[in-house]
Structures are given as C-alpha cells and as structure tokens.
Amino acid sequence: MAEIIDGRAIARQMDVKTRADVEALVAEGHPAPGLTVILVGEDPASEVYVRRKIKACENVGIRSTEHRLPAETSQDDLLALIDRLNRDDDVHGILCQVPLPGHIDARLVLRSISPDKDVDGFHPVNVGRLSTGTGGIVPCTPLGVMELLRSVIPDLTGKSAVVIGKSNIVGKPVANLLLDAEATVTVTHINTHGLPEICRQSDIIVAAAGAPELVRGHWVKDGAVIIDVGITRMPGEHGKTRLVGDVKFDEVQHARAVTPVPGGVGPMTIACLLANTVQAARNLFEGRSIMTGDDYADAPGRGVLAGR
Numbered sequence: 001m002a003e004i005i006d007g008r009a010i011a012r013q014m015d016v017k018t019r020a021d022v023e024a025l026v027a028e029g030h031p032a033p034g035l036t037v038i039l040v041g042e043d044p045a046s047e048v049y050v051r052r053k054i055k056a057c058e059n060v061g062i063r064s065t066e067h068r069l070p071a072e073t074s075q076d077d078l079l080a081l082i083d084r085l086n087r088d089d090d091v092h093g094i095l096c097q098v099p100l101p102g103h104i105d106a107r108l109v110l111r112s113i114s115p116d117k118d119v120d121g122f123h124p125v126n127v128g129r130l131s132t133g134t135g136g137i138v139p140c141t142p143l144g145v146m147e148l149l150r151s152v153i154p155d156l157t158g159k160s161a162v163v164i165g166k167s168n169i170v171g172k173p174v175a176n177l178l179l180d181a182e183a184t185v186t187v188t189h190i191n192t193h194g195l196p197e198i199c200r201q202s203d204i205i206v207a208a209a210g211a212p213e214l215v216r217g218h219w220v221k222d223g224a225v226i227i228d229v230g231i232t233r234m235p236g237e238h239g240k241t242r243l244v245g246d247v248k249f250d251e252v253q254h255a256r257a258v259t260p261v262p263g264g265v266g267p268m269t270i271a272c273l274l275a276n277t278v279q280a281a282r283n284l285f286e287g288r289s290i291m292t293g294d295d296y297a298d299a300p301g302r303g304v305l306a307g308r
C-alpha cells in the first residue's frame with residue numbers, strides 16, 4: 001500500500017515554526033505581522049479558502065484583515081485599494097484571491113501589488129527572482145509541494161520528475177523549484193503526446209492540470225511519489241459535493257507515496273502563505289527590499305548577488 005502523505009500534519013508542523021517566528025519578531029519589539037486578503041465577488045470555493053486563510057492567521061498570531069468587494073467593483077477601485085495597502089506600514093502581506101471577475105485584468109492587478117508584500121509570489125519581479133534562483137517570495141502551493149516531496153525524498157538530486165500542468169501559479173514555479181533541487185524535470189500538460197509513457201518513467205509525478213482523475217494506475221511506475229495538486233468539486237451523494245484530485249487515488253496503491261485530496265497540498269498552501277507573510281514582514285522591518293535584491297544579497301553565501 002502506498003504511504004499517504006499527511007499534508008495536514010506537515011502543515012501543523014510548519015505552523016509551529018511560523019508561530020515561533022512571529023513570537024520572535026514580537027519579542028524584538030516589532031508588531032505582529034499583518035496579512036490583508038482581498039476577495040472580489042462571491043465565488044463559493046474562494047470564500048471557503050479565504051475563511052481558512054483568516055482562521056490560519058489567528059492560529060499563528062498573524063493579524064489579518066479581509067476586504068470583501070462586490071463582484072461589480074471597478075478595476076480602478078481595486079487598484080486604488082491596493083495602492084493604499086502598499087503604502088500602509090501595518091500591512092506586510094497582500095493577497096488578492098484569484099480568479100477575479102472577467103471585467104478586471106488580473107495580470108494588471110497582480111503586478112500592482114508591491115513585490116515586497118506579494119505573499120503569493122505572483123508579481124513578475126518575484127517570478128523573475130524564482131526563475132533565476134535569486135530570492136524573492138515563492139508561490140505558496142509550489143512551496144507546499146516541495147515540502148511534501150521532501151518529507152518522503154529528502155534529497156531530490158538526479159530524480160526524474162514530471163510536472164503535469166503549466167500554470168503560472170503551480171506548474172511553472174514547481175518546475176523551477178524542482179530544477180533548483182537538482183531533479184531532472186519534464187514539464188507537460190493536457191496536450192502533451194504520450195503523457196502516460198512519460199509519467200511511467202518518472203520517479204516523481206506532480207499532477208497540477210486541474211483535470212479530475214487524469215492520472216491512472218498504469219501511468220505510475222512502482223515506487224513513484226505522487227503529489228496531487230488538483231482539486232475539483234464534483235457532485236457527490238445526497239446532493240453534497242465531493243473533492244476530486246488529478247489522480248485516480250484508488251489505482252495508485254503501487255506508488256511509494258501519494259498525497260490525498262483533501263488533506264494533502266491544500267493545507268500546505270495555507271501554511272506556506274503564513275510563512276511567506278512572516279518572511280515579508282521581517283524583510284520590511286529590517287529594511288530589505290525584493291525590488292533591489294538585497295533581501296537576497298544579505299542572506300549569507302547565497303547565489304550570484306551575494307558574489308558567490
């Protein structure tokens with residue numbers, strides 16, 4: 001039987017460290033880190049996630065503020081709010097929940113958030129820092145994926161990994177993080193020819209295509225490790241909904257380990273958001289900026305900016 005990787009338990013462990021980091025900041029005389037979450041419109045799934053994020057903040061001592069805006073909010077009003085939050089010294093992290101309503105240009109909104117407060121890691125400056133391995137804030141779900149993988153395979157050097165999905169928020173950043181960890185990475189997507197064969201050759205499968213139960217048993221080699229990022233709400237019994245991942249869970253019991261949905265990547269995304277908020281707060285308190293790269297240069301012995 002495959003080991004079921006317990007995302008909830010690993011997230012709880014991360015939260016213990018995050019809480020200690022918050023307490024250390026406060027002991028140094030700083031205010032508790034503050035996260036602001038913006039939700040535009042009334043997507044039921046988004047409301048569930050935002051509620052979880054707010055509750056998780058409370059649990060580790062992060063101050064959180066929520067801005068719920070009606071679906072018809074204009075792009076200008078949203079940009080004005082973000083501008084105000086960018087200038088507010090009590091706000092250390094800003095998260096604008098996606099998807100946004102169709103009349104709002106999400107790319108414009110995401111790049112209007114200060115890179116230093118961009119706890120999602122979606123701003124092009126943070127994307128560029130990740131792809132060059134030079135600091136910045138790393139997106140939460142990809143960070144969570146790496147933590148889960150390392151709980152089973154501490155050293156990823158030389159492992160073959162296939163990433164299914166090429167989104168900016170999961171597929172591409174996960175591929176970058178795997179490369180940084182010295183894995184050999186194949187990035188694929190729903191239109192990749194021979195996807196089952198590619199998967200069958202891989203030590204690691206990261207399924208992030210948003211295609212329910214795409215990955216079948218015969219796609220998975222014996223002993224592979226599978227991280228299931230997919231989360232789709234399907235009609236279940238008695239009029240309830242059921243969450244389904246991108247992996248046909250019951251068929252992959254010959255894997256070495258697999259993450260469940262729910263209880264796998266989802267809780268880790270939130271734990272990593274809290275960790276990113278503390279990182280952003282510490283940078284701001286200590287006068288380091290991602291814009292100039294000194295958040296990275298100050299870290300001893302790291303990379304080109306530190307003169308390695």
Ligand SMILES: Nc1nc(=O)c2c([nH]1)NC[C@@H]1CN(c3ccc(C(=O)N[C@@H](CCC(=O)O)C(=O)O)cc3)C=[N+]21
Nearest residue numbers: 048049052095096097098099120262263264266267269
């Ligand atoms: N700006 C932005 N940042 C995000 O990080 C972001 C976003 N927008 N939009 C939507 C996605 C999705 N996401 C999840 C967070 C928690 C769970 C989570 O806690 N899942 C639980 C189940 C939750 C449930 O019951 O529905 C689990 O997998 O165990 C899932 C998904 C964050 N996202």
